[in-house]
Amino acid sequence: MKKLVIYVHGKGGNADEARHYKNLFPDADVLGFDYKAETPWDAKKEFPVYFDSVAAGYDEVTLVANSIGAFFSMNALADKPVKQAYFISPIVNMEKLVCDMMTWAGVPEEELREKKTVPTNFGETLSWEYLCYVRENPIEWRVPTKILYGSNDNLTSLDTMRDFARKIGAPLTVMDGGEHWFHTAEQMAFLDKWIRAEAL
Template identity: 90%
Template sequence: MGKLVIYVHGKGGNADEALHYKGLFPDANVLGFDYMAETPWDAKKEFLVYFDSVAAGYDEVILVANSIGAFFSMNALGDKPIKQAYFISPMVNLEKLICDMMMWAGVSEEELREKKTVPTNFGETLSWEYLCYVRENPIEWRIPTKILYGSNDNLTSLETMREFAQKIAAPVTVMDGGEHWFHTAEQMAFLDRWIRE
């Protein structure tokens, strides 16, 4: 039945962003996935149901995922028949990110374990359950993947990204001056070239 591209947005994004990718995959049906989940365990259920409902009958499925959407996809879809994945600023080490945020917020592991959740002044709520989940469910990802990373990404270091990429044998393309969120005209032009290559 041809080719399907599933686009998974990041936090604060939406499924309409998928429209940008229609021009990059002219021979494919491009769908944006408007998921509701905010935790990896909820996302796992939601992503599996969605994938099975839309991917049935296609000869080839390509995944394009952004930020936390890439993490949720890896957590849920590792066993699915995906031919190729393109990850834009993927969150690849949530344990490290949560521990970094705890450090920024001055919250100890003991305090988080006792309180279960701690709101921070930078808009994220730290969650003991979330931290435990990412520790107990390490990512297993064997799907051929390409990673796009901005050198000014404030959530994941290049070292962390390279370490992960090496583990899954994925090439990393670094945009000098790129941010975690690719959105300017220059950044989107760079992203388009990266996908076309």
């Protein structure tokens, strides 16, 4: 049986991160997806084309996705033949995250509706089009999924993650002291152990 693992990085990440996962899936080919999309509607065009081009000829496809890469994947690949998914710090409620960012930036919804885009002092540009899109296109994800979450995640609360995990029937593993970005030696060791245990 030919198996493929597609790795989808988070914001600021890159496809080279996929190399880390080769040892964790020794019986599969592992590819990193170097996507260009910065919005869910662009991802909806780009992701399925990539998936179809690399998945042809494989009997089984597993998705490993990080942060906004997981959100884009859920938005764009919901009807693709993905056998299972491993999500690391996924963005699971983008509407809530955008609204939280509006609160952090002191930008009321009326202002964003009028101005269309508002830059913030923490590096993100708020977008009325983005907020409307995520409200009008709720996530429908039925792929068997396992979720890894850090208790110190600054983008998604534990309650939000638990609600989502319950909704899609996904087992949720919480690393005490883990961050949104799993990158320290301790965090990566925890991640590796989690994948190996879940893959059994």
